[in-house]
Amino acid sequence: MCDAGADKRLLIVPALFDEANRMRRLSVEVMRRLERAGIDSFLVDMPGTNESLQRLETQGCEDWRDAIGAAARHFGTAHVLGIRGGCLFTPTDLTRWHYAPAKGPAILRQMIRARILASREAGTEETSDGLMKIGQAEGIELVGYGLGADFIEAFQSLKPAADAAIHQIGQDTIGGSGLWLRAEPGESREQADALAAVLAIGLQA
Amino acid sequence: MQDQTDQLLRRILSDVLGLKPSQVDGFDGSTGLFGHLPELDSMAVAGLLTEMEDRLDILIEDDDIDGEMLETFGSLLAFAEAKRAQS
Numbered sequence: 001m002c003d004a005g006a007d008k009r010l011l012i013v014p015a016l017f018d019e020a021n022r023m024r025r026l027s028v029e030v031m032r033r034l035e036r037a038g039i040d041s042f043l044v045d046m047p048g049t050n051e052s053l054q055r056l057e058t059q060g061c062e063d064w065r066d067a068i069g070a071a072a073r074h075f076g077t078a079h080v081l082g083i084r085g086g087c088l089f090t091p092t093d094l095t096r097w098h099y100a101p102a103k104g105p106a107i108l109r110q111m112i113r114a115r116i117l118a119s120r121e122a123g124t125e126e127t128s129d130g131l132m133k134i135g136q137a138e139g140i141e142l143v144g145y146g147l148g149a150d151f152i153e154a155f156q157s158l159k160p161a162a163d164a165a166i167h168q169i170g171q172d173t174i175g176g177s178g179l180w181l182r183a184e185p186g187e188s189r190e191q192a193d194a195l196a197a198v199l200a201i202g203l204q205a
Numbered sequence: 206m207q208d209q210t211d212q213l214l215r216r217i218l219s220d221v222l223g224l225k226p227s228q229v230d231g232f233d234g235s236t237g238l239f240g241h242l243p244e245l246d247s248m249a250v251a252g253l254l255t256e257m258e259d260r261l262d263i264l265i266e267d268d269d270i271d272g273e274m275l276e277t278f279g280s281l282l283a284f285a286e287a288k289r290a291q292s
Contacts, residue, residue, distance in 0.1 A: 018248050106255070114251035116267055121247070127267050143248050177220035181256060183242075183249030186223045 001042045002035040008203045010041040011077040016085030019180045025187040033196035042075045057146045061154035087160040099169040104158030111142040234279025263288040
């Protein structure tokens, strides 16, 4: 977090799961730039990930939504930036920016596909439908993330809100190609500059 | 459409591998991918396939995915061209 007691305060809901690693550097670089613009920002860990003391397996989508709402109240943030899958959990009572929002089913599909690939390399055959059924019935481990059945059930139909009040930030505004695509986590000074500029101008308005 | 598929696939690989377009332009049919590039783990390949679906407007089934198809630029391009011809 960058907390200097500023009036302008932004909560950041990170990209989810594997994408969180690839977007971490950009997120932090944006926070540094916002600090120089006099804006405090707070990058949260989703419950059950990183430094969270919770177990991921016991989390549901509602728990995540509640936790983000609690973080917004705790830090006194009136504004929130969602990044990729993080846009699925931005509180509706805050002024929202959504950067390259991702859909729950698309995120799940990619994780399932990664598991199929890894299993196949190890000589085990699995299918998307089969894994999805297991996930909905008893929860499932996907690329190192143990997800509960309740989470899978809710997450598979989650789509980012499309309210007109949300400030949408597309990759065409930021320039270059999305860093979440990178096989190896990367960084881009230009993209951090662009995203920070969009937010700084928006928060000053 | 074949030239277009080639160009689109190179662009996707440049985005996924974080390479300059000029570097990806140097790929030929035998350039190794999965199993040859350390950054291409299963999650990265899953991302690559998803991008291919979006940008090439194809649908990739579980059964389509095997090590051979992903091994070289040439085999991946042949797969993409065959899929686009079907759709």
